[in-house]
Amino acid sequence: MLRQLRLCLALLLAALALAAPAHAQGPDIAAIVAKLGGKISFPDTEAVIAELAATGDPAAERPLRALAAGQLVWRDGDEAVFIATSGAEPTPLLDPVTGADAGTAPKDQLNKIRIKNSIRTAVDDALAGLTLRADDPAMRRRAAENLFAAADPEGIDVLDAALAAETDANVRAVMEQARAAAILKSDRPGADKEAAVTTLTARGDRPALNALTAFAAAAPAGEAQEAAARGAAQIEQTIALWGQAQNIWYGLSLGSVLLLAAIGLAITFGVMGVINMAHGEMVMLGAYTTFVVQEAIRTQVPWLFEWSLAIALPLAFLVSGSVGLVMERGLIRFLYGRPLETLLATFGVSLILQQLVRTIFGPTNREVGNPDWMSGAFQFGQMAITWNRLWIIVFALTVFAALLFALNRTPMGLQMRAVTQNRKMASAMGIRTPFVDAMTFALGSGIAGIAGVALSQIDNVSPDLGGSYIIDSFMVVVFGGVGNLWGTLVGAMTLGIVNKFLEPYAGAVLGKIVVLVLIILFIQKRPRGLFAQKGRFVDA
Amino acid sequence: MMQQPIEPGPAEPFVSPHPYATQRALERRAKQTADGARRETLLYLDGVTKSFDGFKAINKLSLVLQKGEMRAIIGPNGAGKTTMMDIITGKTKPDSGEVFFRGDVDLTRHDEAAIASLGIGRKFQKPTVFESLDVDENLRLSLAGSRSVFSALRHKRTVEEAAKIEAILATTRLTDKRHRLAADLSHGQKQWLEIGMLLAQDPELLLVDEPVAGMTDAETAETARLLREIAETRSVVVVEHDMHFVRELGVKVTCLHEGSVLSEGTLDHVSADPRVVEVYLGR
Amino acid sequence: MILARFLGPRVWLLVAALLAAAVLVPLSNLWLPADHPLHVPSHIVPLLGKYVCYALLALALDLVWGHVGILSLGHGAFFALGGYAMGMYLMRQIGPRGVYGNPVLPDFMVFLNWGELPWFWHGFDQFWFAALMVVLVPGLLAFVFGWFAFRSRVTGVYLSIITQALTYALLLAFFRNDMGFGGNNGLTDFKDILGFPIQAGTTRAALFAASCVALALGVLLVGAVTRSKLGSLMTAVRDAESRTRFIGWRPEYVKLFAFTVSAVMAGIAGALYVPQVGIINPGEFAPVNSIEVVVWAAIGGRGTILGPVVGALLVASSKSYFTAVAPDTWLFVLGGLFVFVTLFLPRGIIGTIDHGWTGWRERLKASRAAERGAGAPPAAPPQSPGDLPSPAE
Structure with a gap:
């Protein structure tokens, strides 16, 4: 029995030596550890520890840790050394170097290698040195x-x-x-x-x-002490500064989410003046499009998963955009000039869309995965920055820039601006105003869909997704000033940052309430928002 | 151009939350203080400037209206006529300059409702009446009297009130339309109803913006007659494009251009002014 | 007699019908045998009472929306606040009969290890105090909110959105346990009201009758206000707010009056609602609830007094029907109603009966004309970023 065990052990060690040739070069850890077998004095134990430390071989870590934990034992008879993690009868044994299973032994045949505090300290130092x-x-x-x-x-x-x-x-x-x-x-x-x-x-x-x-x-007291006090004060300042930076970062991150949610609304509400209460549902449709795309990829072409978001983006734009197009043609165009009724009708649409999604996909949250490049975090100075937040900020700004470009530099954008400024004149110039209306609304909705793709990465994808953004989005647009894309950008970022700076004092929910109240008060002061349209006709 | 008041007005014109209290206090103060040239005027604008995004709608405009005077304001599009009315009625606050009513009521310190209660009535370019109310109710809401919400709630119709409305209906020839919804009136009738609402307010000064736009010749003549009749007891400022109509009114004319006064005098004098001709006909 | 002519026959018919219901329904429930064809079963009475409370809420909303043109998307907040005030009274009435048997603290406070009653819970053991708060809290909130909003001339959809934000903020706040209103679960497990057991048939019948009387009084109040000179003024403010300023009125005070009165009515509706349904929780603050109220008024016909009452009864009872028969379809139905009413029935049922049906082709024509005509849709800001206003006068 014993013989067999020993053979096994030898074979195992041999296998290990073959498997890990790098370790085989230095002094044999197993041989050194074996010296602990039998009754030895504390100084001898310390000498062995020193010898293990001197190898500089990470393989020495396991026996050392076991020793410090009091789990290292030697067996009567052959004085072989093992790790015994439990005191069961018979006690299961592990190889001290490889950690491989080494059979069992009756409890009374095992002797614990004695340790004391100085041994522990020696082990700790050795370990530190080893991993260093x-x-x-x-x-x-x-x-x-x-x-x-x-x-x-x-x-x-x-x-x-x-x-x-x-x-x-x-x-x-x-x-x-x-x-x-x-x-x-x-x-x-x-x-x-x-x-x-x-x-x-x-x-x-x-x-x-x-x-x-x-x-x-x-x-x-002395020069060193004074320097330390000065240094501490200096660090405190730096830390406070980094804290602010971190807050600003969180704020920008939240702001970019708000910007994404609100930017489509800045078109439909801000530029066209259409109150679309189903805007949140356009965002939700985008998120569900991402879900469907990922499901399809998972089952059909798993290797495309890293590209799932890139595939979902145009699809989400199309899905939400065409729903928007249908809404404009089928509903909203009959209600131009009646904002309150538009509000009610689009609210009805939002209920229908929500229930539709609930019926198709179920009421619970749907799992949308993050591709690798969206997950994880990195350290920047003293702030932790997650990749998905960073990408969403980049994405939000890209969408913003693209939209600005589309409105200000393309023929379609020119027509859109023309129609919103002077419909009659635009019509007289040969612009098909109903077509432009439909396209503008579809564009706003499509952008909401794109936002949904991004938000699916950081929020729960559920039928209620849209509802949680709609009020925030309106707040951003109203705060920033209706009809002004830059206002939307500044509004979103300001609200995001204010929110995050309030949170430590007021808590997340109360912070949100405070922000809502602040906006309500702000609208009192400047009813037309931060970047108000100035002119004689705004009241008309 | 303007005569400066002999003594500068009080640094802080008296303002009370109650328009009538303000009015009475101001009247008292006006009597106590020495008479300045300004105090004799009804409406006094000096150096008024207002710009929108850099565009100067009103540029150092100065204008004086005596008590009981009727004045026609003409000027090409964009001359600042409507903005001037907005400033007088408190809809727009000027960037700089003085606007005084009855000599020392600083209009820039009051809002629309307070200015209306002070006795300045306004008729808009586009007739705005309360379309879902009938003619009678439109006039009743305009009648001078308490403007508090609770007095409106407790209000009971009186014989005097009915008589006043009767009179106004007769003046504006709307007697048989009394219980028609305002929405069902013709364009000209809406214009008259709005003038009737002005009369019901019993204002000291009426600002009338293009009262004959869209009217037939007969209606125009009738309106001119109506305004002349009104001008016998009150001061009136009429903004109008229609030179026929202005001639029919036969009053002093002020021509505005680019936010300031270009020419002032009789219609003949103004229309002979080479600068006016240049503005209207181009170089 | 004068009053009768003043208010018109329709208001009096409605009031008479409500008072008749207040007497007949309890009588039928309590005195007729269960198998009698005219017997109203006991479980139906609180349900009817609930609808009557909804009708009062719809009437309250219509006072501001139909008559003054303020679309409030936050009236559910006033309703819920009134309900919470009543709920607090009912909680205090439980006394030592709660699960934890604490004579003063409601169960949820014991559960949260609170040592004593928060200051704002004091006084709610007295009915008169609770009744005062039912009126005062919603009224005061509406007054303060309206004071700020109307004075700074926040109108139209902006106002609608901030009223929605208001109820949303309250929703978030009342979900918090440390607010002291029972958090997520709200207030429930009521035992009795004014000493009468809340589950008893007679109490429920009395609550139903009280709701009917409250609604009747509300109808009379709204009728009286809208027929007065103030009523004309409200219409004037609704149609041409800025014009009223130029004849010396202050529309902000008209709105403030209507908004505050309306909030008080909503609060009373909430207070009557809570003992009949037996629970009040933060869900009542949900924006969707407030919007449902809007659809009641819209379907019935806003600005018609009768309309919101009919609309609330109709929609709320069909909601009960649909949620019982096919729960998944209700939101489709509700959403469809919103679309249908705004497109095909903009005056609502009563308004359509009064004014006749405007064909949808005609309205399409009108909207096309608007599209061609008066420039941009009115809500649209006329200028795009950075452009100067055209100097046209």
Whole structure:
């Protein structure tokens, strides 16, 4: 039985050695770990730890961690070393180096390798040193960050050693910061500490701030202490600044969502003066179009998934645009000049569209996936920026620019502006005004559909999607000033940012209420919005 | 061009939330203070400027109307005639300049309703009457009296009121249309109803914007007669394009151009003015 | 006699019908045997009462929409506020009979570990106080809101949208637990009202009768207001607001008056509604509820007094029917009604009976004429970005 087990182990180790040739080059970890078997003294244990640390081989991490956790055992008889994670009878054993299953053993045949605090510390240092030299820079960086958080003076030597070997500039920087944090806690001379303060101040984030304030509070008065206090104040400022930047970023992100939702409305309401309460449903249709496109791709051509949004965009424009076209021709054109009745009729349409979607797709949220390039986040200074938010801002601005171009630089846009400014004259000039009306409305609706594609990436796709945006959209258009695309842009961004700056004080819901109230008050002051049309005929 | 008042008016003209209180207080003050040239005028505009997005609709306009005077204002399109009316009636606030009514009521400090209550009535270029009300109700709403919501709620019809309306209906020849909806009136009748509404307000000054646009010759002559009759007891400013009509009125004429006064005097004097000819006929 | 001629026969017929219902329905429910053909079953009484409350709400909305031309998309808010005031009274009446048996605190407060009653809950154990709040809270909100909105001349669709924002903001607020109005669940599990058990047949009959009387009084009030000189003034404001200024009226005060009175009526409707349905929750603030009220008035015929009442009864009862028979179709029906009424029946049922039917071809012609004629649709801002106004006078 024992013999077989040993054979197994040997085979396993051999297999491992073959599988991981890189590890096989250095001193044999398994051989070193084996020295822990049998009754050994604490100094011997520490020597083994030092030997493991000296290998610089990440494979040493597992036995070291097990040792620190008190899970390392040796077996009576062959004195082989194992990891035992449970105290069950019979105890399941794991190989200390590979972590592979190594059979079981009766509980009374196993002896725990004794440890004490100094052993644990030694293990921690060894571990820090080990991962500081891992192959993967991200891992080294993490190890350095851990050491930074620990700020243990004992780690200075390990860091020095690692720094000597480190080539990656980013990792080096973190290691130096970790070293600085450790130095502040050590009894090194003042000059070293001053240098450390400089390093930490340069790091400038909250942990650095904590290290500095702790040092400034505890250290005896001196140049280093003063520098630390100054550095802390400086960092506090930087952090506050980054906080504002983060808020502005969130605000811009929300603003771009509002802009997307409102920009179609800026055409139908702002330019044409048609109150389309079904505007939110146009957005919803766009989102559901994305859902349908993704479903089709998932089942038919999964490799196209990364392109699903690009495919959904024109389709959503067409779907929402044609629904808008049908609405204009079939309903709204009979109601020109009667805004309140237009409001009611389009509200009816919005109810019908909602219920239609509910009947077809069900009342629950539908899953719309994010392509890879839309997911994840990256760090910019001290702000976390998610890719989907970034892309949506870019997208919103692109749509805005395209619309501005279409209205101001294309023949169709010229006709649209002509008709909205002076219908009679435009008609006399040979412009087919009903056609232009229909096209303008379809354009506004189509853009709402495009917005739906983008919003499907960050919001729940449900039949109620549109309803949650309609009031916000109207607020943006009214706040920005009716009939002015730039007003819509500024209005959306302002509302977004104000909202996000209010949230920390008032909470999300209350913040929203406060914004609504502020807008209502604002309309009191400037009933025609931020970028009001000026002229003698606005009241007419 | 304008005569400056001998003594500058009070720095803060008295304004009370109640239009009648304002009116009475101002009358008292007007009596107490020394008479200036301005105080004798009914309407006094000096250096009034108003621009829309850089376009100067009114440019340093100065105009004086004496009590009891009737004045015709002519001018090509865009001369600022309607904007001038807007400024007098409080619809538009001037960028700069003085507008005084009865010598020292600063009109720029009042809104439309207060100015109407002060005694300035206005007839619009396009007749605007309350179409879903009948002729009688239109006049009744215009009758001078309390303008509070609650007094309107408690209001009871009186014999005096009926007599006044009777008289106005007779003046404007609408007696047999009394219970017709205003919407069913002809264009000319709507114009007259609007003039009737002006009369019901019992204003001191009437501003009448193109009263004969779209009228037949007979109606035009009738309207001229009506306005002359009104001018016997009140001051009237008439804006009109129709030179026939202006000649028929036979009053002093002011020609506006690009927001300021181009020429002033009798119609013959004004129409002989080379600048006026140039403006109307082009170079 | 003078009053009778003053208000016209239709208003009096409506009032008489309501008073008759107030007497006959409870009588039939309480005294006739269950198998009698004229017996009104007990579950129908509160349902009818609910419709009558809706009718009062529709009448309130029509006072501002039909007569003054203010399309409020937030009247559900006043209705709900009145309902909450009544609900708070009913909650306090539960006393120690709640699940947690706390004599003072309503169950949801105990559940939230609140130590004492919030200040705004004090006084609601008294009926007179609650009744005062039913009138005062919606009235005050409408007054303050209207004061700001009308004085700064916010009109037309802008006003409609900010009224919708108002009810939306209240919806969000009342969903919050820490607002102290029961959050999501609202107020419910009422036990009795003025000492009478709320589930009892007699109480329900009395509530129904009270609703009918309230509606009758509302009809008389609206009738009296609209037939007065103020009524003419309201019509004038509706048709040509700025013109009323030039003859010295202040339309903002006319609107403020109508809006406040209307909000109070809506609040009373809400207060009568809550004990009959047994619950009030933030859902009543949902913008879609307010818009449904608009369709009641539109279908019945706005500005006709009788119209909104008929419309509310008709639409609300068909809603009950559809949600029972085919729940999925109701929104199609409601949406279709909006479209149908605005396109084919712009005067509503009563208005069409009064004025005759304007063929839809004629109206298409009219809208074409408008399209060709008066330049851009009136709501459209005439200038596009950055363009100077044409100096034409």
